Structure formats: structure tokens, C-alpha cells
Amino acid sequence: MRLMRLGHPGNEVPVVELNGRRLDLRSVTDDIDAAFLAGGGLGRVAAMVRGGSLPELPNADDLRVGSPIVAPGKIVCIGLNYRDHAAETGAAIPTEPVVFMKDPSTIVGPNDTVLIPRRSVKTDWEVELGVVIGREARYLESPDAAAAVIAGYALSHDVSEREFQLERGGQWDKGKSCETFNPLGPVLVTADEVEDPQSLGLRLWVDGELKQSGSTSDMIFGVHFVIWYLSQFMVLRPGDLINTGTPAGVALGQREPKPYLRADDVVTLEIDGLGRATQTFAQA
Secondary structure, eight states, X not given: OEEEEESSTTOOEEEEEXXXXXXXXXXXXXXXXXHHHHTTHHHHHHHHHHHTOOOBOTTGGGSOBOOXXXXXXXXXXXXXXXXXXXXXXXXXXXXXXXXXXXXXXGEEOTTSOEEEOTTOSOEEOOEEEEEEEOSOBSSXXXXXGGGGGEEEEEEEXXXXXXXXXXXXXXXXXXXXOSTTOXXXXXXXXXXXXXXXXXXXXXXXXXXXXXXXXXXXXGBSSOHHHHHHHHHTTSOBOTTOEXXXXXXXXXXXXXXXXXXXXXXXXXXXXXXXXTEEEEEEEEEO
């Protein structure tokens, strides 16, 4: 299934996309959130789709596309998780996942405006595979057990301010948690529809110029390993978002002059099967 949320910020309507139609889910749930995922919401929606009882949302094509999930309880990110990205930044290949957190309030819609922070000089792009947790995960026994706790996958943009991240005290969170710094969506694709999360192509353009083109097959630590690993250190709960890293092609990895983002730049990104998003950048 492909779940979406359509409408003005704070008033989005949950829908399921089926053969180009957007079916209204308000008879099933108020929103696509932790309670929906934890309470078997995906199963209820699947049953309603099979029964053909969901009404079509009028004028759906005219509505803003919001994040496919409500702001999660936490966003956990994996750094330097693609071999080519580690190489372009001059970093050693990690022997364990590099973990950092991102403010959940950074979540915005896939086509919303992204704000360049005041005094920013190094705002950067990062296309990433986002994983949404569907049930509680604590001390999973093995990476094989991770598949059962994944609700689905989404296109995620881990926007980063590199000076804040790397030159202002050594805390990555500062460069990752600026407002609007995690556009998500357009859709949450349920895990059963993604045959292999390690064979997805990722691409990103800035003002029409291709900057990133990679594959999740290049991950150092695969999706299931990452979920298992994180569950050894924290409890993952329904609705949590895991950003799994970015391939080569970010501004940080380019030779001088580094082409960091400026106001009016347009970033387009996509992942195979998970849709495409376009964001215009503006000065905060």
C-alpha cells in the first residue's frame, strides 16, 4: 500500500493511493501516526481496500502533499553509511554504525519550502532511504528479526548545515535539526511492497543538475542490520523514523568552491518506487 497525507499543515487528511486514486481513510483513522501503526492500522486499511468500501477524496490532486506520517517520536540517523560517501569526505569506513539524532519537528512535506538558517554558509543536501518503524523493537535477537518491525519506507531528505555540524562544537545534531530540515514523502510504501530495500536507486538534482546517483546496495550497514543494531541501544517505537545514510555527491564532498545551497535553489530527489519530491530553498 501507498499511504499519504493531503491538505494544509496540521489539517492533513490520511489517504491510501490506489491506481492513481486517493481513498479517504478518515473512517479508519484520524491520522497516520504512532497509535495507528501500533494498533494494527495497516491491516485495517488493507482489509478496507480489499472490501472496496473506501470513498475517494474529492479534489485530491489540488491538495498539498504533507509528510506521509505525523512527526515521529524520534528521528535516528546513520552517518557515513555508503562506501562512496565515506570516501568522498575522506572518512574511514566505520566499523559500527555512526548514530546521531535529529529533531522530529524538522519533518515537513515533500514539496514544502526548506529554510536556510540564518548565518548559514554550508547548507547541504542528502537523499536518503527513510524507514518507518511499525512495532516496538527492543533488543532484537538478530538482523533477520528487523523485517517484522518495519512498517514501510519513504523518500527522506536529510538536509544538513555542515558548519553547524562539524565546526561548531562537534555535535552533529546542531547541523541536522534546523527547522524544515527533513522533508519526507510523498508516500509511505508499506514493507510488503518493497521486495528488497538493498536494491533501490537514489537520485538528487540541484537546479536540474544531477548531484547524487547511487544505490542502497552500496550501504555499509544494511537496513535490517541498522534496525537490529539500534534496538540494542534504544527502544524503537511505532512511528519512529530511521534515516539510513546518503550516497556520494553531497556538497561537502566536492572540491572547492563547494556549491552549497542558496535561496531560490531547487532540489529534486527520488528513490525507485518511493516517488519524487521537489523543494525550493528560501532564507529564514
